[in-house]
Structure formats: C-alpha cells, structure tokens
Amino acid sequence: MNRRLKVLLFATAREAVGRSRVDVDIPKNGSTVRQVVALLARDYPRLAGVLTSCRFTRNGEYVQGWSARVRPGDEFAIHPPYSGG
Amino acid sequence: MQALKELGAPGLGGIVLFVGRVRPDRTRLGRVRALTYESHRALALEEFRALEAEARERYEVGRIVIWHRIGTVPVAEPSVVIGAASAHRRAAFDATSMLIERLKSDVPLWKSERVRPGRPLRRRPSRGPARSAG
Numbered sequence: 001m002n003r004r005l006k007v008l009l010f011a012t013a014r015e016a017v018g019r020s021r022v023d024v025d026i027p028k029n030g031s032t033v034r035q036v037v038a039l040l041a042r043d044y045p046r047l048a049g050v051l052t053s054c055r056f057t058r059n060g061e062y063v064q065g066w067s068a069r070v071r072p073g074d075e076f077a078i079h080p081p082y083s084g085g
Numbered sequence: 086m087q088a089l090k091e092l093g094a095p096g097l098g099g100i101v102l103f104v105g106r107v108r109p110d111r112t113r114l115g116r117v118r119a120l121t122y123e124s125h126r127a128l129a130l131e132e133f134r135a136l137e138a139e140a141r142e143r144y145e146v147g148r149i150v151i152w153h154r155i156g157t158v159p160v161a162e163p164s165v166v167i168g169a170a171s172a173h174r175r176a177a178f179d180a181t182s183m184l185i186e187r188l189k190s191d192v193p194l195w196k197s198e199r200v201r202p203g204r205p206l207r208r209r210p211s212r213g214p215a216r217s218a219g
Binding site: 060083085 | 127131189191193194196197
C-alpha cells in the first residue's frame, strides 16, 4: 500500500531543501499536520526555521490547524509568506 | 492594450488599470536587474477566481482582469496587471485597489530578486501595503 505523502515546496522552503518536491512516509491511517511538519524539520534542518512562518495546503485547500490530518497519496504543500505583485 | 480591450464593453464608462512594474531597487549585492516569480499554480488560479467573485459581489463592476507573470521579469517590465470596468468610476477604483492588495496577501506567488545572472536574493515578503514591484 502506498504510504507516501507528496510534499511540494516553494520559495524559501524549496531553497532550504534544494528540491521542489520530497516524499515522506507516513502511517497508512495518516498523520497530523503537526507530525508531518516535525518529520520534515527533523529530516531537513534548514527547513525548520522556515516552517514557523508557513501556511500549509492539502490537496489544494488550506489546512486548518495543526491537528488536521493528511493521508498517504495526499499532496501537501508548504507556502512561505506570499510576495506576489 | 490587451487588458483595455478585455475591459471595454458598452455601458462601462469607467476603466481603472493598475500595472505593477519591476523596479531597479538597490540591494546589498547590487541593483536589481529582474525579479523571478513562482507560484503554486492551481491554487493561485483558484484564488484569482475567488478574488474576482468577491470583487463582483462587493462592487458593481462589469469586467475584471487579473494577470500575473511567472518566471523572470526584467526591470521596467510589467509583472502584474489588475483592471476593473464599471458604469461609474468609483466601483472600478475600489475593486482594483482591493484586488491588488488581496493578490499580494492571499495568492500563492513568490518573488526573488536577481541582481546578477544566477544570483537570486530573497526579498522580504510583502506585508500590508505594497513595498516592492506593484
């Protein structure tokens, strides 16, 4: 069974990791956003400082709170503060 | 000019067009030559649609354009175009102002400065009123 979560990285988050996408393994019944962020901060120490100011999306929708759940096969995106215009 | 064509329609007497251009700001590494923009494309387009719907609900506007360039935009070239057309000018001014402010705060777009070829320098994200191009 696929237990991978696809994580998209943008701007300073991408620069901190050096890639625009990473896959992380999560339990087949899913994880909380808090758990995923902790996993990413552990695996990519340079990302840790960036994550504190980021918003997160799951399958194209903003996640509400650290307890929101993500599941294997989801697309999870990390959005640093926006700077368009 | 393309934006003006898209905004023009009979009965719409006021057109307001905002064009944000890349400025040659000074940075500690030298003068900015270009800005490179990236986006979370699917979500950005969804936010554009939501902003347009909100502008239509709040203001009596007939036509709206929301355009933003992605990739590298040299100094003096436009990076963003926002326009609104309405029967009378006030609604078009108000809608355009709301749209550019909200684009900056709500749409997943990011810029980085290019001072010399191959040397990106991250600009501080804009908060509140426009601080950089646009």
